[in-house]
Amino acid sequence: MHGTWWPDLLPELLREVSCRLHVGADFIRFHAVCKPWRDSHGPSTTTGAGQFLPWLLVPIKKSGDSLNFRCVFSNTSYVAPPAISGGSGTGMNWVASADGTTVRYFTAFEPHGLTLHDPLAEGPPTHLPGENVLRRLEENPAGIIYNNGAVLLFSKHDSFDTTTAEFRAALLRPGDTEWMFVHRTLESPFDGAFCVAYHNGKIHVTVEDSLWQVVSVTGESTAATNNDDVQVPRPRSMPRQCDGYLYERSYVLESRGELLWVSVHILMHYPDQGKNGVNDLVDALSMSMHTLEEVTKEPEKLLWTRKDGRSLEDRVLFLGWPNSFALDASRLGMSGGFAYFLYYDDQGGCRLHERHGVFRHNLIDNTTEFVEWLPQGWDKEMCVWLLPQLTIAPVNQGPATTSRSNKTCAWVLVSNLPLRAKSFWLHHLFIMLQRLFSIFSSRLFGGKVIY
Template identity: 60%
Template sequence: MGLPPELLREISCRLHDTADFVRFHAVCKPWRGSHEPTTTDYQFLPWLLAPSKPGDDSLKIRCVFSGISYHVPPPVSATMTNGVTSAGNTNIRYFTDSPLGPTLHESVAGGAVAHLPLSPHIERLGKNPGGIIHNDGTLLLYSKYGKCNSSDLYTIEFSASLLHPGNDEWTFVQRTLETPCYGEFYAMYHAGKIIVTMYNNLWLVMMTPSTAATNKDDVLVPTPLWTSRKCDGYFCEYTYVFESRGELLWASVHIKMDYPYQDDDGKGVCGLVRALWMSMHVLEKVSEGSKEIQWARKDAKSLKDRLFFLGWPNSFTMDASQLGVSGGFAYFLYCDDQGHRQPHERWGVFKYNLIDNMTEFIEWLPQGWDEEMCTWLIPQPTIAPIHQVVVTTPRSNNMIHIKTLCP
């Protein structure tokens, strides 16, 4: 195409849609050769991964920014109950346990398999534990089992195993917890502790792995006011707990109770976007030197350089400057279950401006994406390098011909 290599590299760095990135490098050899993964840090927009069920013949992923869906074969029996996410959400892995030992199967990044150390505690987690790989490389696997009792409380047997990087020994933790019968459940590793939080409960449990056999060091922390089920005319629908720049954040999505439904925009979202709003809190000490911990309201202006992608079982943040866009926005899913001229409930993707407190509708997800909440992942496409292969042909002058092959 005659474009200078430095210009091609500059254009390539500005392609944050994975499909555009792959198409760009498939045009010709000079464009393909502009990819320099050793010197360039590429940042891509996240995609959604739909919930899967045992027996599904494919995983559904979707780029909501381009409105394109893809299907990829699952590496193993993949469900969100045995999904293991990473703190940066570059991939989703699926946990399996076999006589040869536990493994993690990558879903959409080549299907690589990582073998984990053997542990007698893994069996105590059940067949399909979920988990997360944190920024420091620590792997947390956990499971919960329980039932409602007569007082509408849910008695949970919570079990977790921790594996630190470079260590072959697992740390096992088990607790019996009482929570409401409804709501979301989160577990994560933060600041050297295992943290379990229950939606709409009055406390958050922090457990120290070094005292795993007892609960004497567990800390109960009141939840922020705006995470209660009903407050000042708003109903708290979804909560998300995640790390961002070393802090533990709690994001809550609220909707105005009995909001007026209006369909004057043709999409059935006019009244909905005006009824949705978000709050953000950070877990911090009550005062300098104090051991007491509280949830404090996070200043929205301090979030203006970040993008938040909220999902289940994991949420994460990105530096807005890496994508060449302004920050202070959170992307989340919301279920329209009001039945307004729809034959079934549907999930929509929304964007919330944390600075101006305004919601924007992105799109309704296609059918098949409307059963549960989805999770986000950042695709990592690989561009195979151009190889030069020396081929000797049986000619009289013994010339050597060089062919350039693009795998």
């Protein structure tokens, strides 16, 4: 690609070309060589691209760890310095935007208290309001920042008897000056994953697949009581053990005003003897999807109803921690009706180390495809999907530091050299040619010879 290829193209056409570049690295290369397209944008404007393909961000497991990024669509990896040093808390302490465009690292520093650090850009940390949020949430809180400005921080702590879990949340709604705190004891039959969402003025949380707790936070009090809580049971349409499936993990996200619950299941008998390859794994995986609806004729106020995968044929889902999101497939330049998620494979305990990989599930025909295995150390449950956001900065072109010579240059091409020609012979030949061409160039061109 060369800059002289583009001058005759209209700016609108150049922008159309850039909109079809969904890998961040390709977009940057195009921006670097295509000066007419750069000039068609004002300084510090957004990229104007349709949408970049998301990257995976692995969580920090201990202080000082580097940040590892991976784009499974371009087979590209990137390692960045650690986001922070000297802070408390690791692992699950991501605070991500609901749409996947930003991510922050949530930690506590003395004497500033809670702060949010940007792992991708240097700059001062964002200080949270002066409430003792960390003490109320205890260790390892995570969070989601919503498009309307609401901030939800949460944590879960399993009890010693492994039958219950303590769920704590802090919510800062748009326009509020004080945090609202939630503390609930939830059923937790195992040390399993949990997912949380803030939707329509309510906090939705589950720590297993049989029951959801919906906490109403529409009041003015800074402590939400459980008087208006609603428990939403598991839908009958979800695969069960009697159907030969085991529940693995849940994800919750909002798409076009709907709250979607996506759950991953696997066949109980995987791996069968002699069937433990990746093809057998994808055959054993299954996924179900439901949407939350308000009902008036039923005893329950809320119900999870089955979501037809064909209704998502124009969208792509990216399922991760702590947030999941959906994107229009047309903006990504790819087919819709798919969900990307992470899963592990220890072959029923036969492998010494778990393998963690990325999989793509077809929401229309309920089939799963293998994408790639991730490097060792990546965690299936804690990876964040992050959408690259680029901003075009003005290119400052200073004056040239050296003057360009206007003298004419002549070039000499020596071909058909004999095989026995040595360096000494070539040196002698060039000396003779230099003398001859110096005479002609000084008389005819007024320049010098470059050889």
